[in-house]
Amino acid sequence: MPELPEVETFKRYFDSTSLNKNINEIMVRDNRVLNVEENNFKIKIIGKTFNSSQRHGKYLFVDLNSIFLVFHFGMTGDFEYFSKIDEEPTHSRILFKFQNDDYLSYISQRMFGKVDLTEKVETFIKEKKLGPDAFNMTFQDFKSALKKRSAYAKSALMDQSIVAGIGNIYSDEILYQAKIHPKTKINKLDELKLKELFDIIKRVLKCGIEKKGELSTYPKNYIIPYRNKKGICPKCTGKIQRLEISGRHGFFCPSCQIQIN
DNA sequence: AGCGATGTTCGCCG
């Protein structure tokens, strides 16, 4: 379930299981997830160790000394660390074998995720046109990223070039908590409302990280649990509505979330 | 059986 909170959860899992272990072997189960040539990928990594990791938006970068491994998880990506080869998970696409005979699997059921290499994190971020990381940005970052933008609020939040890390689910939650209609044009928000939105982005993402992306454990006044079935708004008991914005569907409460025009 | 799904990217068009 990889939006920012999930990728942050993957990062913590990765850090606690896989850092500082020598990589002895790499098994590429399906090279369609690789953005680099398979042999080159292996040559660049085997014999090295994962020194540290950093997250930007939905991307995870791993420092390998002079080169960075880049993980993106698409819609169905995950990591799994295990000890015996017969425990290899279904949809394991890239398997790293460490010197201690343990394994780390990069899982991708639908193979929308991609594994890449880059010389420099900043260059990669620039090439992918990623905006500031949603969790680490300052209010100034946020304001200047939105400058002269007129997209729908939901589209703007999901636009990785404006803010990196927010996807379909969290954009719904953020707008619900901020009481903003998804189709409000983002440039219609005044400074005060923008600051409120900024604070809510942080709060919702922080909650997501603390709950490790387990949606069922979210607070009672969150709309996320109501995304699948058109339910009752937990704040006003009105009916949750579904809407479509550029091929993605979202949910909102028409009486709590007011459109500003 | 067909549709939709937590993501990204590209081409089209207003």
Place this chain on the structure above:
DNA sequence: TCGGCGAACATCGC
């Protein structure tokens, strides 16, 4: 240029 839309990518579960 910006931004909305729809398709494409690949697979699986409902």
